[in-house]
Amino acid sequence: MAYKxxxxxxxxxxxxxxxxxxxxxxxxxxxxNAEKPSKEKKQERIIAGKDxxxxxxxxxxxxxxxxxxxxxDDAELRELADSIAEHGIIQxxxxxxxxxxxxxxxxxxxxxxxxxxxxxxxVPAIVRKYTDQKGMEVSLIENLQRSDLxxxxxxxxxxxxxxxxxxxxxxxxxxxxxxxxxxANALRLLKLPADMQKSLExxxxxxxxxxxxxxxxxxxxxxxxxxxxxxxxxxxGLSVREAxxxxxxxxxxxxxxxxxxxxxxxxxxxxEITEMEEKFIxxxxxxxxxxxxxxxxxxxxxxxxxDDLDRLYGIINP
Numbered sequence: 001m002a003y004k005x006x007x008x009x010x011x012x013x014x015x016x017x018x019x020x021x022x023x024x025x026x027x028x029x030x031x032x033n034a035e036k037p038s039k040e041k042k043q044e045r046i047i048a049g050k051d052x053x054x055x056x057x058x059x060x061x062x063x064x065x066x067x068x069x070x071x072x073d074d075a076e077l078r079e080l081a082d083s084i085a086e087h088g089i090i091q092x093x094x095x096x097x098x099x100x101x102x103x104x105x106x107x108x109x110x111x112x113x114x115x116x117x118x119x120x121x122x123v124p125a126i127v128r129k130y131t132d133q134k135g136m137e138v139s140l141i142e143n144l145q146r147s148d149l150x151x152x153x154x155x156x157x158x159x160x161x162x163x164x165x166x167x168x169x170x171x172x173x174x175x176x177x178x179x180x181x182x183x184a185n186a187l188r189l190l191k192l193p194a195d196m197q198k199s200l201e202x203x204x205x206x207x208x209x210x211x212x213x214x215x216x217x218x219x220x221x222x223x224x225x226x227x228x229x230x231x232x233x234x235x236x237g238l239s240v241r242e243a244x245x246x247x248x249x250x251x252x253x254x255x256x257x258x259x260x261x262x263x264x265x266x267x268x269x270x271x272e273i274t275e276m277e278e279k280f281i282x283x284x285x286x287x288x289x290x291x292x293x294x295x296x297x298x299x300x301x302x303x304x305x306x307d308d309l310d311r312l313y314g315i316i317n318p
Contacts, residue, residue: 053092055122056103061095061112064105064135071150071201072113080110081117089115092124096135103127106135133165137175151211152201155186181306188305189214193223196230209233212240212307216247219286219304225250244285251287252278270294284315 093108105112106128115123136157149157162172169187173180189200189211196217202208209217213233220226229250233243273290280288280299287302303309 053124053126056095056125057122058112058115058120060102061093061123061125062098062102062104063109063112071153072110077110077114077117080114084111084114084120085118089120089123092126095125095127096129097127106130133161136161136164150201150203151186151189151214152197155189158183158186159190185211185215185305185307188218192217193227199230199234207234210240213238213243215305215308216240216243219244219247219308220250222250222254225254241285245282248281248284248286248288252281273297284312286312 089111091108091111093111094106095103095108096106098104103125108123108125112123158172158176161167161175162169167175169183170180173183176183189197192200192214196209196214199208200211200214204210204213209230217226217230217233220229229243229246232238232246238246270293272294273292277288277290280290280301284301286304286308289300289302291297291300301312303312
């Protein structure tokens with residue numbers, strides 16, 4: 001069972017002539033002493049052709065407060081700055097004329113930050129005039145295509161665009177070229193408590209958790225048990241598979257536990273069934289319930305996402 005998750009239309013659908021944006025028009029950092037066009041000439045060029053690349057003073061370019069990406073890795077920025085210092089900026093940034101002498105970034109904030117580190121005084125840009133909704137779409141898709149967003153930033157950007165434009169999950173999925181299930185799974189991450197969201201932003205390579213861990217946590221609906229699993233994952237460095245097994249165990253025990261202040265009633269089914277149920281849980285790493293007795297019955301296997309269902313299918317049908 002395989003599901004396509006790559007971007008479909010992407011920026012090419014939103015930006016006419018988008019394939020030309022990987023232009024061979026680098027701004028050479030060594031050529032700053034050459035004669036530069038005046039502000040008037042730059043403005044004429046902006047008006048003359050909306051897709052024309054112009055060179056804008058970097059001091060006039062300001063970040064977009066609606067930018068989906070909130071975190072920028074300092075080491076990666078430094079590496080990009082070194083590359084820009086050597087080769088220039090290959091792909092123009094996309095900006096909006098803010099009508100106050102400045103230009104708001106639609107796409108390319110990371111390149112602009114690195115250009116500042118590299119000491120550039122101006123950057124190549126294409127000036128566009130989008131509606132607020134279209135600007136949000138462009139910024140989101142550009143970051144998605146470059147895999148620049150952490151899972152929480154991506155989920156928050158989806159929610160912001162859905163709320164702003166009153167879009168359904170299906171409509172949003174079409175706009176950003178994703179499967180609806182991918183969008184739905186991303187939005188579920190926002191249901192995690194703040195400390196778990198922060199850990200997901202940090203990532204498992206830096207002591208946090210990854211989306212697989214997050215899905216295991218979301219499968220545990222009891223808040224105290226979820227926190228217990230979270231601490232176990234981060235303190236023990238559990239793999240996703242180990243986290244899923246622990247989640248399944250916690251779910252199973254929470255169902256069997258009696259209400260507070262009451263004693264657990266004796267089991268009403270054969271111990272062989274209970275043992276077999278535990279074996280299923282351990283093997284499949286999810287909630288499994290056997291209903292019935294030694295003669296006949298049925299098995300119920302729970303899944304909590306399309307990825308989880310795909311994983312279970314791979315176990316049952318290797």
